[in-house]
Amino acid sequence: MTTATNQSKADSGLGTEKLLHMYKQMVAIRQFEEQVNDLYTRALMPGLAHLYIGEEAVAVGICEALHRDDYITSTHRGHGHCLAKGAAPDRMFAELLGKEAGYCRGKGGSMHIADPKSGNLGANAIVGGSVGIAAGAAFSAKTLGTKQVAVCFFGEGALGQGLLYMGFAGHLRLREQHVQRIYAFF
Numbered sequence: 083m084t085t086a087t088n089q090s091k092a093d094s095g096l097g098t099e100k101l102l103h104m105y106k107q108m109v110a111i112r113q114f115e116e117q118v119n120d121l122y123t124r125a126l127m128p129g130l131a132h133l134y135i136g137e138e139a140v141a142v143g144i145c146e147a148l149h150r151d152d153y154i155t156s157t158h159r160g161h162g163h164c165l166a167k168g169a170a171p172d173r174m175f176a177e178l179l180g181k182e183a184g185y186c187r188g189k190g191g192s193m194h195i196a197d198p199k200s201g202n203l204g205a206n207a208i209v210g211g212s213v214g215i216a217a218g219a220a221f222s223a224k225t226l227g228t229k230q231v232a233v234c235f236f237g238e239g240a241l242g243q244g245l246l247y248m249g250f251a252g253h254l255r256l257r258e259q260h261v262q263r264i265y266a267f268f
């Protein structure tokens with residue numbers, strides 16, 4: 083008899099090892115966010131914290147399909163994207179706590195963590211801002227002739243932003259030229 087679990091595992095085309103790795107990534111993001119919540123609610127963390135709890139599978143599923151030098155652009159709710167793309171939790175915590183060891187030397191905080199070495203062009207407090215940055219990254223990959231792709235994460239709030247539609251128009255133009263370089267995800 084095939085159970086629902088076995089069926090979905092067979093359908094994914096991913097081996098048990100890979101699925102387990104992805105599950106661990108999701109748990110790690112959840113645990114990271116729970117610690118952030120603890121620090122934040124005890125007023126030990128400066129600035130704001132928008133948590134990614136409940137959305138872990140989105141970041142992990144997408145980032146696992148990317149190469150390290152592929153680009154992502156993120157949102158105000160970006161910790162999960164950052165971790166899934168390969169950022170180090172200790173440097174992220176340092177950033178959240180305003181420490182020199184952080185990704186932006188403690189000057190950016192939760193909504194501005196960027197890690198170019200893992201292709202993360204940054205969290206972004208501007209709703210929809212991720213789309214414009216991803217379009218630029220995709221254009222640079224096209225111009226330089228690299229194989230990199232750019233993925234932008236955004237929330238439904240971005241659907242009311244003109245920049246989103248300009249980004250999609252740019253995406254369609256690249257597709258007309260048979261260059262698939264930009265992907266967008268909620």
Ligand SMILES: Cc1ncc(C[n+]2csc(CCOP(=O)(O)OP(=O)(O)O)c2C)c(N)n1
Pocket residue numbers: 158159207208209210236237238239240
């Ligand atoms: C251009 C812009 N307009 C308004 C805001 C204020 N703002 C911050 S978060 C937010 C809601 C975003 O909703 P959504 O994209 O669905 O993300 P969610 O927080 O629900 O995950 C708004 C309006 C902003 N940061 N940027």
